Amino acid sequence: MTDHIFDNGLAGYGLGGVSANDSPRAVRAWRHLRWGLCALSFCAIPAFYAELTVPTAFALNLSRTLYLGIFAGFALSFTWLAHLSRRPKTLLANNWLDLTIALGAAFSIGFGTPPWQPVEWLLRLSFMGLVALRIVLSLRGFFAPNRLMWLLLAGALVLAMAGAGFYWLEPRVHSYAEGLWLAFESSATVGYGDIAPTTPASRVFAAFVVLLGYGMLSLVFASIAAVFIGKEERALRREMHRDIKRLNDEIARMHAELKALRQTLDGPAHRRDPDASSVTRADD
Template identity: 30%
Template sequence: MNLKALLGVAGVHRKESPRARSVGRTFEYLVAIAVLLVFLQLVLSYTHFPIEYAWLDRVLWGVFVAELVVNLILVQDRSRYLLHNWLSVLIVLVAAPWISWQGDWALIFRALRLVLFLRFVSTFFQDVLLLLKRNRFGQILSGFAFLVIGSGGIFSYIEQRPIIDGIWYALVTITTVGYGDVVPLTQEGRIFGSVLIVFGVMFFSLVTANFSAFLIGSDQRKLEREILNYVRQTEKRLATQSLQNEKHVESIMLHSTQQIDRLKEELHRYRALEEYLLDMQQKADPVPEEFTTLKESSDQPSISNEGRANPYSHVGPSPFSSPHLSALQDIEHELLSVKRKLR
């Protein structure tokens, strides 16, 4: 459990659904605006122009209630959300507009909502730490602070002024703001101010350049991540399509092999039938029962000129005479060549 979860300001967990996280981010902006209004209301309560509107308190309370209720509806693990956002539940309960808190208690419970700033401050500090780690920005920023403080001390010594005035002068000079409320009055102070302007502006440009590079680099890294995700998704789609194509080719080859084997069996059976018929014609034996299916009609056998029945008169010319046999052999050779190509 991280620090934000311990403080009760974690928001929607990263393991929740995309819709819940998207709605949670939208409510974070609304809560940030509400917390800012609470801060202004608290600060102005110590001035002569306080903001005391009953409708404003109801609107602010409604924002916190809406965030809590909507997120509880969308998240899958409600117990985890309540555990990591216990402060939101407490704010909704104790900061209800119909509960009239008096004196210091009203100030305490009103300021309690400012703790929600930690949700946004923690994210901000994470970005700051990331910025300081890149391009040695932390070292550059430390050098900038050293330059401001050191220059302020030198200016204070030359002009015999308080150190706070020297630091203020160095800061507004290096950042090229130049308010003009603190200026060098001696000749030595003006010379030092001229040197500080030249080197200070150069150093400050280095700071702003690193900050700009961080902002541009963030957009570039985001674009690179999107491109990388697209490439990975494309690779997955291509791998799936390739696997499907391989399975399809395998099924086609298997079917073709089965068809070739079946045709070879038919060819072998027809050759055996032809050999048997030729042998029977030479021996003048009757045709066996299993080959009578070749007869297409139930006509009576014809009588030969010699006066006896011819048992093969109904068969007609053999389909396996030499022209038919050569054609079948050609078909067999073609099928074998096709099978070799498929393999």
């Protein structure tokens, strides 16, 4: 069992959080900061698309302001955590993904205006991929498979936002309903081919919808399966307990019968022993 206050197994992904053995003040601070950092991660999505799809001075300034907010939020949070932590180097090493996102946001503030060169496309897509990975991993602990209603609500919200995104980004999508259909196709990885992303912005958006939507749908279906499996497991557990109780009763009854049989066999032996001793004394 991990000793990091984030989620089981996430230290290997660069989201180790704060160790439970660290300073209590650092642990308490992380419990409040981790959801704020997750919310800041979402700001990278409108920043990316505002810069990509609306090439105006206002959109560029808005995008860079959002990147600045991401960098400032991550930098200040980990500076404060490092100040509170007993092992700041270990803390920073266990959260290298957040530090990489902060660094990527810092570079996005002052570099690049569309149209982007191939190298910048690669760097920005890598940055957005890391942001998407962080969002999915950080939400994994909250949307546990046993929270079916929360998962259904979150899945519906993801599809609703993805449908709006496709309606905004894809010229071939002429209504919000078509945007929802394309979002469902992408999330379920069906790909009927009736509607397909055609612009670079919508194709990049489709990649993120596949990653996030497929993950959410997988959790929903896993949670539904867990409900039925849980019922069967509880029935099997009750049946196993009944069998164990029945077996214990049979063992107790066998012990009682064995004890009674032993007493029955020992009775004549005790009666024969005095006779044998009297015969021995008479011979003497």
